[in-house]
Amino acid sequence: MNTGDTAFILISSALVMLMTPGLALFYGGMTRNKNILGTLMQSFIMLGIITVEWVLWGYSTAFGPDHAGIIGGLDWLGLKGVGMEPSTVYGPTIPHMAFMVFQCMFAIITPALITGAFAERVKFSAFVLFTLLWATLVYNPLAHWVWGAGGWLGKMGAMDFAGGTVVHISSGISALAAALIIGKRRGYGKEAFIPHNLPMTVTGAGLLWFGWFGFNAGSALACNGLAANAFVVTHIASATAALSWITIEWLHRGRPTTLGAASGAVAGLVAITPGSGFVGPLAALIIGALVSVICYGGIMLKSKLGYDDSLDVVGVHGLGGTWGALATGLFASKLINPNGANGLFFGNPGQLWTQFLAVAVTWIFAFVMTSIILKVVDVIVGLRVTDEEEERGLDISQHNETGYSLS
Amino acid sequence: MKKIEAIIKPFKLEEVKDGLSRMGVKGMTVTEVKGFGRQRGHKEIYRGAEYQVDFVPKVKIEVVLDSKLVPQAIALIQEKARTGKIGDGKIFVIPVEEVVRIRTGEKGNEAI
Numbered sequence: 001m002n003t004g005d006t007a008f009i010l011i012s013s014a015l016v017m018l019m020t021p022g023l024a025l026f027y028g029g030m031t032r033n034k035n036i037l038g039t040l041m042q043s044f045i046m047l048g049i050i051t052v053e054w055v056l057w058g059y060s061t062a063f064g065p066d067h068a069g070i071i072g073g074l075d076w077l078g079l080k081g082v083g084m085e086p087s088t089v090y091g092p093t094i095p096h097m098a099f100m101v102f103q104c105m106f107a108i109i110t111p112a113l114i115t116g117a118f119a120e121r122v123k124f125s126a127f128v129l130f131t132l133l134w135a136t137l138v139y140n141p142l143a144h145w146v147w148g149a150g151g152w153l154g155k156m157g158a159m160d161f162a163g164g165t166v167v168h169i170s171s172g173i174s175a176l177a178a179a180l181i182i183g184k185r186r187g188y189g190k191e192a193f194i195p196h197n198l199p200m201t202v203t204g205a206g207l208l209w210f211g212w213f214g215f216n217a218g219s220a221l222a223c224n225g226l227a228a229n230a231f232v233v234t235h236i237a238s239a240t241a242a243l244s245w246i247t248i249e250w251l252h253r254g255r256p257t258t259l260g261a262a263s264g265a266v267a268g269l270v271a272i273t274p275g276s277g278f279v280g281p282l283a284a285l286i287i288g289a290l291v292s293v294i295c296y297g298g299i300m301l302k303s304k305l306g307y308d309d310s311l312d313v314v315g316v317h318g319l320g321g322t323w324g325a326l327a328t329g330l331f332a333s334k335l336i337n338p339n340g341a342n343g344l345f346f347g348n349p350g351q352l353w354t355q356f357l358a359v360a361v362t363w364i365f366a367f368v369m370t371s372i373i374l375k376v377v378d379v380i381v382g383l384r385v386t387d388e389e390e391e392r393g394l395d396i397s398q399h400n401e402t403g404y405s406l407s
Numbered sequence: 408m409k410k411i412e413a414i415i416k417p418f419k420l421e422e423v424k425d426g427l428s429r430m431g432v433k434g435m436t437v438t439e440v441k442g443f444g445r446q447r448g449h450k451e452i453y454r455g456a457e458y459q460v461d462f463v464p465k466v467k468i469e470v471v472l473d474s475k476l477v478p479q480a481i482a483l484i485q486e487k488a489r490t491g492k493i494g495d496g497k498i499f500v501i502p503v504e505e506v507v508r509i510r511t512g513e514k515g516n517e518a519i
Contacts, residue, residue, distance in 0.1 A: 249455075
């Protein structure tokens, strides 16, 4: 066991934990003020819901000893056997519990991302039930397939350093299913839904950027050169993407916006995630520059297609994650990570195909499973709040609270 | 007794307040409001989605005064609040039936 590695992973876990309240602020500022608490709550309470789920069965099914490449099984139910000694397969120089808690933070934030798609209109009870089912039936299997020892996508050669497919594509595509099935907010397209607190959103974006260093660099599971590479490319991609987004806005709409800068930064962070341990700084520049083009275009397309993905989870996480996963197939280099593979630009076009397959599997699996789960939840508790509750706002209707009692 | 309600541009508030004070007006109530007349709003853009915001922020000043002072107050407000551009605002004069000072019970002009 290595004290430096252990310290780094524990700190990284704390950084990733901070991303969930950071996400709460990022999303919260973009909704209307009558829904601020409802929106914050849907991210914040994930810390509660998914932690318990992770301890009881989540970690075991995601990372436990493999069954047919599909799932981890129940050997580690209640974290049985997960102790202070390193695991034989995950993070050989850190306590197994450290690896487990690091992964727990990823499991927490992923379903929180989806909430952006159905902001301002879903019942709290439905949201809790949906979250538990989604974590169990979508996240855990997917994490096993990509990161679990013996998982079939990992064995196929799919490269996802810190969660492009497992976290971003899965949540992004699930968000699409949610937006389509749950339907638009009342007044969408007719009333102006203006972000009520962009200072909060920008603060959230800053916290996300900060926490993402733990998300990506920590995924090296060691305090070493690879972690430094992941840290650096994460920073570069985010910076470039923020500049790229506001440049596009400036040209397209005449003004750069703070929401654009924050959105661009987040898109860059999303895109670099799968490749952070496989690509270099110049690749990060390109990945960051292009993700904003893709995501901005995706958001424009959303207006034409007419679905209400309220906070652009599909546009930013779904498309950004897809670009990042494919870009990994272009720019990966064994010079950076000998345990990875080379991408197309380093003489190995096959990797791009493997990445594409992993992306396609994730798209289909997440979309289909999420659709089924949503239908089931709708039957059991009903997904949407009533028209009157939606009009009054989630804060009052779901939580008996007012976000801003400013007199 | 009359009440003057003046809707003015927010940045003119200090000047109008100082002017009214020097004129002998001893109190006022100020509210932040939004509205429009001929001054149209502006557009805001969030992630590419454009919104036309019709309402413009204004300040409403309410002053109750002795009827004799009204013409002078109107002239002063007009002078201080005017920029010459659309959106300068309006002044309304409303008759007041009764005024009571809560602390002392004084009524009428004594209570202003």
